[in-house]
Amino acid sequence: MAKDKIKVGVIGLNDRGKYLLSLLLGMEDVEVTAICDLDQKLLLESAGKVFEKYGRQVKATTDADYAIKRDDTDAVFIFTSWNSHISLAYEAMRAGKYVGVEVGPGASVDEAWRLVRISEETGMPCMMLENCSYGEKELMLLNMIKKGLFGELIHCEAGYMHDCRFFADDLKNERAFHYLRRNCDLYPTHGLGPVMTWLGINRGNRFLTVSSVATKARGMTERYKSRHPDFDGEFRAGDLVTTTLTCAGGETALLTYNCASPRPYSRGNVVQGTKGIYSEYVGKIYVEGHGENDKWDDLGNYREYTHPLWKDKEKIQGLGHGGMDWLVLRAFVEAVKNGTDTPIDVYDSAVLAAVCAIAEESAALGGKPLPIPDFTDGKWMRRKPGVKSPYSLEGPGMWE
Amino acid sequence: MAKDKIKVGVIGLNDRGKYLLSLLLGMEDVEVTAICDLDQKLLLESAGKVFEKYGRQVKATTDADYAIKRDDTDAVFIFTSWNSHISLAYEAMRAGKYVGVEVGPGASVDEAWRLVRISEETGMPCMMLENCSYGEKELMLLNMIKKGLFGELIHCEAGYMHDCRFFADDLKNERAFHYLRRNCDLYPTHGLGPVMTWLGINRGNRFLTVSSVATKARGMTERYKSRHPDFDGEFRAGDLVTTTLTCAGGETALLTYNCASPRPYSRGNVVQGTKGIYSEYVGKIYVEGHGENDKWDDLGNYREYTHPLWKDKEKIQGLGHGGMDWLVLRAFVEAVKNGTDTPIDVYDSAVLAAVCAIAEESAALGGKPLPIPDFTDGKWMRRKPGVKSPYSLEGPGMWE
Numbered sequence: 001m002a003k004d005k006i007k008v009g010v011i012g013l014n015d016r017g018k019y020l021l022s023l024l025l026g027m028e029d030v031e032v033t034a035i036c037d038l039d040q041k042l043l044l045e046s047a048g049k050v051f052e053k054y055g056r057q058v059k060a061t062t063d064a065d066y067a068i069k070r071d072d073t074d075a076v077f078i079f080t081s082w083n084s085h086i087s088l089a090y091e092a093m094r095a096g097k098y099v100g101v102e103v104g105p106g107a108s109v110d111e112a113w114r115l116v117r118i119s120e121e122t123g124m125p126c127m128m129l130e131n132c133s134y135g136e137k138e139l140m141l142l143n144m145i146k147k148g149l150f151g152e153l154i155h156c157e158a159g160y161m162h163d164c165r166f167f168a169d170d171l172k173n174e175r176a177f178h179y180l181r182r183n184c185d186l187y188p189t190h191g192l193g194p195v196m197t198w199l200g201i202n203r204g205n206r207f208l209t210v211s212s213v214a215t216k217a218r219g220m221t222e223r224y225k226s227r228h229p230d231f232d233g234e235f236r237a238g239d240l241v242t243t244t245l246t247c248a249g250g251e252t253a254l255l256t257y258n259c260a261s262p263r264p265y266s267r268g269n270v271v272q273g274t275k276g277i278y279s280e281y282v283g284k285i286y287v288e289g290h291g292e293n294d295k296w297d298d299l300g301n302y303r304e305y306t307h308p309l310w311k312d313k314e315k316i317q318g319l320g321h322g323g324m325d326w327l328v329l330r331a332f333v334e335a336v337k338n339g340t341d342t343p344i345d346v347y348d349s350a351v352l353a354a355v356c357a358i359a360e361e362s363a364a365l366g367g368k369p370l371p372i373p374d375f376t377d378g379k380w381m382r383r384k385p386g387v388k389s390p391y392s393l394e395g396p397g398m399w400e
Numbered sequence: 401m402a403k404d405k406i407k408v409g410v411i412g413l414n415d416r417g418k419y420l421l422s423l424l425l426g427m428e429d430v431e432v433t434a435i436c437d438l439d440q441k442l443l444l445e446s447a448g449k450v451f452e453k454y455g456r457q458v459k460a461t462t463d464a465d466y467a468i469k470r471d472d473t474d475a476v477f478i479f480t481s482w483n484s485h486i487s488l489a490y491e492a493m494r495a496g497k498y499v500g501v502e503v504g505p506g507a508s509v510d511e512a513w514r515l516v517r518i519s520e521e522t523g524m525p526c527m528m529l530e531n532c533s534y535g536e537k538e539l540m541l542l543n544m545i546k547k548g549l550f551g552e553l554i555h556c557e558a559g560y561m562h563d564c565r566f567f568a569d570d571l572k573n574e575r576a577f578h579y580l581r582r583n584c585d586l587y588p589t590h591g592l593g594p595v596m597t598w599l600g601i602n603r604g605n606r607f608l609t610v611s612s613v614a615t616k617a618r619g620m621t622e623r624y625k626s627r628h629p630d631f632d633g634e635f636r637a638g639d640l641v642t643t644t645l646t647c648a649g650g651e652t653a654l655l656t657y658n659c660a661s662p663r664p665y666s667r668g669n670v671v672q673g674t675k676g677i678y679s680e681y682v683g684k685i686y687v688e689g690h691g692e693n694d695k696w697d698d699l700g701n702y703r704e705y706t707h708p709l710w711k712d713k714e715k716i717q718g719l720g721h722g723g724m725d726w727l728v729l730r731a732f733v734e735a736v737k738n739g740t741d742t743p744i745d746v747y748d749s750a751v752l753a754a755v756c757a758i759a760e761e762s763a764a765l766g767g768k769p770l771p772i773p774d775f776t777d778g779k780w781m782r783r784k785p786g787v788k789s790p791y792s793l794e795g796p797g798m799w800e
Contacts, residue, residue, distance in 0.1 A: 154615050154661055155640040163694070165766060211611060211767045214652025215554050218674050240555040240672060242654055244642050250616025254642055254654075257494050260686040261554055261679040264696050272640060274618050277663040281681030287660040294563070316714045367644060367769040 003337045006074040009034040009097075010065045011088060013042040016102065017079030021046055023319065024077070025053045025330055030333055034059040036067035062320065069095045075336045078102060081174050085190050086111045086136035086353065093124040098342070100129050100332045103189040105178065106353030109373060113142055115353065116375045127332050128349035129356060130193030132267065133326035133393070138194035138301075139307035141271050141278055145198050147305065150273025153249075157270035158191030159256035163263055168220040168235065179220050179237040184360035185212060185257035186237060189352045190267060193344070197255050197393060198271060202347045205249045208382045211369040212359035214238025219260025228343065235260075243359045247370075248380075255355075308398050309391060310345035331391040343392035350375040403737045406474040409434040409497075411488060413442040416502065417479030421446055423719065423729055424477070430733055431571045434459040436467035459641060462489060469495045475736045477529075478502060480573050482671035486511045486753065491525040497741070500732045502530050505590040506753030507576065509773060511634045516775050527732050527742035528749035530593030532667065534727035538594035539707035540699075541671050542679055542793065545598055547705065549590065549687055550673025553649075557596050557670035558591030558789070559656035563663055568626065568635065573762040579620050580633070584760030585612060585657035586639040589752045590667060593744070595653050597793060598671060604695045604748045605649045611761035611769040614638025619660025635660075643759045646769075648780075655755075708798050731791040745791035750775040 010021050017037070024030050032050055037043045047134055061067050068076055068091050072365040075098035078088045083103035085105045092099045106112055119126050132138055146148060154229040167175040178186050199205050220235035231237055239260040245253040256268055269280040276287030284296035291297035309327055310316070319326035335342040344352075354372060364372050374380065404559045410421050410432055417437070421473055424430050430525040432450055433638035435458055443460045450458040461467050468476055468491050475498035478488045481502035492499045506512055509544040519526050544550060567575040578586050597611070599605050620635035639660040656668055675689030684696035709727060718725035733744045744752075754772060762770050774780065785794040 054733050060790075152618060155616065155642075155658075181459065209613075209766060209768075211613070211644075213609075213611070213646050213769075215651050215652045218552060218554065222674065239674075240652065242555075242644050242652055244613050246609075246613050246643065246767065252615045252640065252642055255678060258555075259679065261672055262675060262686065264437050264673065264686055264694050272661055272663065274622065274656065277661065279681055281679055286662065286664055294664050366609060369613075369767040371613075391629065 002339070003074070005029045005031060006333060006336045007031045007033045007035065007072050008075045008077060009069055009070060009073045010077045010352040011036040011064050012078065012079030012102070013037040013046045014079070018046060019043070020077065020079055020325065020329065022049065023326055025049065026114040027333065027335065032058060032243045033072050034067045034070055036064050038062055061185055065091065068092050068097065073097060075100060082178065083107065085214070086115060089115060089126050090118050093118050093122045093126060096122065096124060098124060098336045099126040101126065101349070103128055103352065105186045105188065105356035108357050109354050111376065112203050112354035112357070112375065113373065116346055116350045125335065125342040125348040126302055126349050127335070127344045128189065129328050129332065130189045130344060130352060131324040131328045132190040132360045133193035133197055133344060134309070134324045134331065135194065136313070136323065137269065137280070139338050139393070140305050141194070141269065142197050143307045144302070144305045145271065145273070149276060149305065150271055150346065151275030153199060153251050153271070153273045154254050155254070155270070155272045156195045156255040157193040157256070158195045158266045159258065160187045161256060161258040161263055161266040161268055162189045165219050165223040166301065171224070179235045181231070181236055182216050182360060183236045184356060184363050185241040185243050185255060186356065187257060187259065188243065188255055188356050188359065190256045192352055192355055193233050194269065195255070196268040196348060196351065199247055199249070199251055199253065200385070202353060202376055202380045204380065205247050206250055206280055206376070207245050207351065207372045208244045209369040210243060210355055210358040210362055210372050211367050212241060212362040213367040214241045215366070217260070238363070241359070246371045264380045272337040286388055327391060334391045335387065340389045341387050343387045343394070347375045362366045402739070403474070405429045405431060406733060407431045407433045407472050408475045408477060409436065409470060409473045410477045411436040411464050411467050411481035412478060413437040413446045414479070417649055418446060419441070420477065420479055420568045420729065421727065422449065423661065423713050423726055425449065427733065432458060433472050434461065434470055435465045436461050437463050438462050464489065466493050468497065468752045473497060475500060481576065483507065485656050486515060486796045489515060489526055491516050493518050493522045493526060496522065496524060498524060498736045499526040499567065501526065503528055503530050504750065505584070505588065505756035508757050509754050511516050512750040512754035512775065516746055516750045520593065526741040526746040526749050527735070527744045528589065528752045529728050529732065530589045530744060530752060531594035531724040532590040532730045533597055533744060534709070534724045534731065535594065536710050536713070536723065537669065537680065539640065541594070541669065542597050544702070544705045544708045545671065545673070549572070549705065550671055551598060551675030553651050553671070553673050555596045555652050555654070555670070555672040557654040557656070557668055558595050559658065560587045560590045561656060561658040561663055561666040561668055563661065564659040565619050565623040568623040570622070573733055579635045579637040581613050581636055582760060583617070583636045583638055584756060584763050585655060586637060586756065587657060588643065588756050589656055590631060590761065591655045592752055594669065595655070596748060596751065599647055599649070599651055600785070601751060602776055602780050603783045603785050604775055604780065605733065606776070607645045607751065607772045608641060608648055609646045609769040610755055610758040610762055610772050611760040611767050612641060612643040613679065613767040614641045614763045617660070621691070633655070638763070640757070640765065645755070727791060734789045734791045735787065738789040740789045741787050743787045743794070747775045
């Protein structure tokens with residue numbers, strides 16, 4: 001029996017957390033029963049928002065442990081700093097909660113393995129809330145792939161091309177903290193999430209190897225020095241990181257991380273199959289036998305492939321990052337309500353976390369391809385897309 | 401003293417050779433004194449063309465050795481099959497000739513080394529005639545880089561994205577011969593040539609490592625089977641090959657080979673520097689402080705960066721592959737006339753040949769990064785762009 005309403009705790013109330021909290025407060029079937037942050041000021045601010053919405057006090061605490069172990073919650077959202085995501089997820093699963101955790105660059109393969117093992121032991125799902133997996137174009141591409149438009153998949157590309165040099169303005173900013181110390185693709189999941197659904201990773205396919213090379217580091221250091229001429233340190237994160245992944249199915253994937261150079265935003269999605277190709281940079285598609293021979297075609301001619309989740313575009317657009325944030329939260333909430341697994345499950349979350357750590361090791365070794373573990377212990381061979389709750393990518397009426 | 405006119409031998413008169421011969425016959429300062437092919441029919445056909453132009457017989461022979469060792473030639477062009485390029489180049493240099501050799505996928509690192517050693521021993525230059533190094537956009541980008549528009553270079557991309565499945569229609573075709581047997585980027589030079597000039601390879605910079613991963617092979621096999629249902633063989637060349645190179649200067653380069661899938665043609669050029677980016681797929685440029693903030697800008701707003709060699713566009717366009725073929729042949733001819741080194745020199749030619757062989761080995765090892773030799777024996781550190789003959793990339797009036 002599905003629940004009509006679920007109760008959730010929210011940990012981490014900085015900018016991103018505050019924003020996602022506001023989306024949750026807008027959902028009639030979600031009740032926020034506890035909020036938590038180490039910063040009293042942020043805590044009070046969010047408590048005010050909850051009061052405004054519900055007309056009553058919320059439990060506001062600086063004690064994550066207390067926020068996690070409450071009897072009255074079904075699920076815990078973790079929107080804290082990158083390095084604390086995974087260990088808080090362990091605690092929440094052990095407390096019997098569904099876990100929805102913001103994206104972040106994993107630090108080790110072992111922490112990803114523990115995520116899997118604790119989920120398996122406790123039976124509690126853990127979903128990394130990768131919003132781009134729910135992007136309009138990304139889901140349209142998934143729909144096209146599922147319907148066979150591209151034929152057999154050969155190669156996918158994605159990434160995060162976003163001039164983020166402004167993060168270097170404040171060394172206390174979390175991203176700057178990592179950029180200063182780690183040389184790797186520090187934001188792989190926006191590209192990796194959609195690529196994983198396209199390639200059926202953990203559902204008939206899996207990644208075999210990860211190889212990564214980083215350029216010299218210039219953008220962040222120059223930006224910081226332009227404001228602090230005395231600074232004699234150096235950011236270690238290469239300006240542009242190229243990561244290639246190989247798959248059991250014979251496909252390859254290419255991830256690009258380009259966050260310290262001037263350039264317009266893009267996620268650089270590419271899908272190449274035996275029958276056609278889509279390129280985000282071109283902004284167009286080419287499918288053999290459709291449109292003019294050897295000429296890029298407008299995506300507008302393929303509107304029939306709009307993903308079911310995006311059919312009611314007006315409703316969801318503007319609800320959060322153009323709808324993506326709202327959809328990914330809904331997918332999680334529906335899984336909790338229906339007692340199903342989450343559509344991005346713990347095996348996917350482990351891959352999303354581990355790729356960063358492995359790519360970092362590969363870059364340190366000059367691009368040596370390193371194996372990525374099979375977090376499913378072989379189950380990927382028989383697993384099929386199959387979470388049948390609303391807003392999951394394979395929900396009712398989608399690809400049956 | 402520069403020569404007014406040079407005499408050349410031309411070996412290899414298949415489609416490509418025939419076409420380049422016609423360009424040479426159109427040059428008043430070039431005299432074709434010998435032509436050579438193993439195929440009598442091709443030989444007769446080209447002999448007819450030479451007669452038509454000069455009004456007299458040309459020495460036409462099936463004996464490459466005889467065509468190379470003639471006393472009356474200054475240079476030899478080699479337009480033969482891929483596997484014979486390099487060994488014929490050895491012979492021509494040993495006979496004291498300038499060598500202009502068509503592009504092709506190298507087979508071993510050692511053959512590239514021998515190219516270098518024989519050139520050093522004989523003092524004869526050897527130029528791989530990579531036409532895309534003379535492309536309009538490619539040279540405009542070089543001009544922008546030289547003028548500092550992109551700041552410090554961080555990363556370059558290029559490749560060969562061309563649906564070449566038609567080559568699988570005839571297994572006797574040379575490309576099909578290689579596609580059937582070798583799994584690697586079999587056509588790297590169209591991307592590599594321009595990338596090398598952008599990055600200053602062998603002139604202050606050098607490639608350090610090459611890493612390559614290939615997808616499964618589908619396109620060629622499916623094409624051939626569609627016409628020959630009984631075919632039970634398999635093409636070994638992966639449909640899409642991704643190759644990453646690292647540089648001594650801290651830059652990375654990405655080469656994509658995508659020749660067995662449906663897609664419009666592209667060379668996928670990307671230049672990312674600390675001040676801006678160009679992307680061929682977007683078809684636009686972004687330079688900090690120019691145009692609108694964070695918005696792609698039309699290349700048309702940067703016409704001042706047209707490369708000097710392309711200023712007289714109307715004259716050279718239509719002269720061969722939109723001008724590229726004509727320019728690359730002119731650059732070679734001018735070097736012979738002036739007795740200078742060739743602008744794409746033997747060290748560059750060795751890199752152009754070796755990358756294919758090394759990438760093939762890397763792909764066989766699952767993408768292991770392999771070192772690429774320093775063919776200059778350390779001279780790259782002091783070498784500067786410097787061939788001052790007309791049509792060389794650093795010719796008179798270009799970047800002094």
